Amino acid sequence: xxxxxxxxxxxxxxxxxxxxxxxxxxxxxxxxxxxxxxxxxxxxxxxxxxxxxxxxxxxxxxxxxxxxxxxxxxxxxxxxxxxxxxxxxxxxxxxxxxxxxxxxxxxxxxxxxxxxxxxxxxxxxxxxxxxxxxxxxxxxxxxxxxxxxxxxxxxxxxxxxxxxxxxxxxxxxxxxxxxxxxxxxxxxxxxxxxxxxxxxxxxxxxxxxxxxxxxxxxxxxxxxxxxxxxxxxxxxxxxxxxxxxxxxxxxxxxxxxxxxxxxxxxxxxxxxxxxxxxxxxxxxxxxxxxxxxxxxxxxxxxxxx
Ligand code: PPE
Numbered sequence: 001x002x003x004x005x006x007x008x009x010x011x012x013x014x015x016x017x018x019x020x021x022x023x024x025x026x027x028x029x030x031x032x033x034x035x036x037x038x039x040x041x042x043x044x045x046x047x048x049x050x051x052x053x054x055x056x057x058x059x060x061x062x063x064x065x066x067x068x069x070x071x072x073x074x075x076x077x078x079x080x081x082x083x084x085x086x087x088x089x090x091x092x093x094x095x096x097x098x099x100x101x102x103x104x105x106x107x108x109x110x111x112x113x114x115x116x117x118x119x120x121x122x123x124x125x126x127x128x129x130x131x132x133x134x135x136x137x138x139x140x141x142x143x144x145x146x147x148x149x150x151x152x153x154x155x156x157x158x159x160x161x162x163x164x165x166x167x168x169x170x171x172x173x174x175x176x177x178x179x180x181x182x183x184x185x186x187x188x189x190x191x192x193x194x195x196x197x198x199x200x201x202x203x204x205x206x207x208x209x210x211x212x213x214x215x216x217x218x219x220x221x222x223x224x225x226x227x228x229x230x231x232x233x234x235x236x237x238x239x240x241x242x243x244x245x246x247x248x249x250x251x252x253x254x255x256x257x258x259x260x261x262x263x264x265x266x267x268x269x270x271x272x273x274x275x276x277x278x279x280x281x282x283x284x285x286x287x288x289x290x291x292x293x294x295x296x297x298x299x300x301x302x303x304x305x
Contacts, residue, residue: 002123007089009082009120012074014089020119027103027114032161034102035064038256041087041122041305043094044293050302051087051097052256052291054080056219058099060158065101067157070116072101079118080303086120087305096125096257102160128195128257129179134284137264137276140193140253142242143169143181147191147214155214170194180253182245182266185214190240196253196261197221200244201279207244210237220254220287226298227286233279250277252284259291260284 008020028034037060041051058079065072074082083097099120106114129138145165148155153162165183173181173194182198185191190209192198197218199208206228211217228235245251249272251263260283262276271277276284289295293302 005090005092005122007086009086009089009118011117011119012082014085020121022102022117023105025105025108027105027108027112028160029102030108031110032159032164033068033070034100034160035061035068035070036101036158036160037061037064037097037099039083039097039099040125040256040259040291041092041095041097042291042293044302044304046293048293049087049093049305050291050293051083051305053219053223053301054083054303055300056222057256058083060217060219061099061101064157064159065116067154068101068159070101070103072118073116074118079120082118082120084303084305086122090122092122092124094124095122097122100160125257128255128259129261133179133261134259135276137262137271137274137280138179139177139265140180140182140251140263141173141176141178142245142267143172143183143194145169145172145181145183147183147185149186150212150214152186153214156217158216166194180263184242188242189213190242190245191215192218193253193255196255196258198240198245198263199224199252199254200240200248201250201252201277202244202248204234204279206233206235206279207238207240208235209240213239218255220256220259223287223290223301224254224260224283227283227290231282231286245271248272250280252277252280254287260287
């Protein structure tokens with residue numbers, strides 16, 4: 001259960017948690033056209049809280065809305081400010097932020113063009129794939145669900161309706177006793193997990209599926225690419241075959257919610273030594289240092305409150 005906070009930002013104002021409701025004929029509820037974001041705010045070492053890569057997330061929210069042909073009734077700067085306001089009003093020093101852009105009620109039918117509405121909620125969210133997952137790695141399974149091709153779903157958008165496929169894949173993995181599903185694209189290449197981008201390490205070299213493929217362009221993925229390069233690690237974006245996961249020295253996944261999580265098993269095969277690998281640990285440590293302000297991040301990665 002999500003712990004209740006006092007306020008949610010809805011259409012330009014903070015409203016009481018109980019008052020943050022919509023009508024049953026809300027268009028997005030029926031047809032899935034909408035966009036959302038997931039952003040984390042962390043406690044930092046100097047006692048302040050900081051939102052990680054806020055501007056990049058807000059930019060992607062606007063990109064997603066554009067992909068959905070939904071005009072945004074606010075500027076990016078207004079949504080940046082609204083996110084900050086929402087965290088402040090939550091009283092939480094670290095939290096997960098969920099901006100949601102949706103079509104309101106009014107007309108029905110696929111052709112309806114109702115006004116775009118925006119909500120932002122904040123809640124406390126611990127380790128998405130568990131503390132043990134962060135420390136020792138998770139068990140993943142290649143999904144029976146395929147990641148839709150790049151002209152079937154607009155993969156660069158974080159679009160509400162796209163998540164049906166992810167939720168089904170996640171439920172299938174959980175029902176099978178695994179913690180996460182890894183989806184292949186229509187050609188059989190590794191695409192991404194239900195809510196994370198995927199990485200493989202072999203002989204000290206790192207690879208991840210290319211931005212242009214059937215993946216969400218993860219902001220954590222972008223951060224990890226930058227950190228790996230800063231660490232002097234060779235990293236490429238390329239096609240990855242399913243069995244490259246099996247024979248990798250290390251596999252890890254990353255996302256705002258999952259942060260940097262090692263994968264210790266794929267399809268019941270132990271990866272490397274069957275626990276968190278050394279390079280994964282280095283990237284993970286560095287990521288947590290950056291989000292918590294221990295290590296100076298790249299300019300503008302932290303928005304201090
Ligand atoms: N791929 C997918 C499909 C995805 O949903 C996410 C985020 C990512 C990659 C990583 O993107 P980024 O957060 O920008 O690094 N998934 C969100 C879902 C969490 C949820 O269960 O809800 C997230 O991590 O916030």
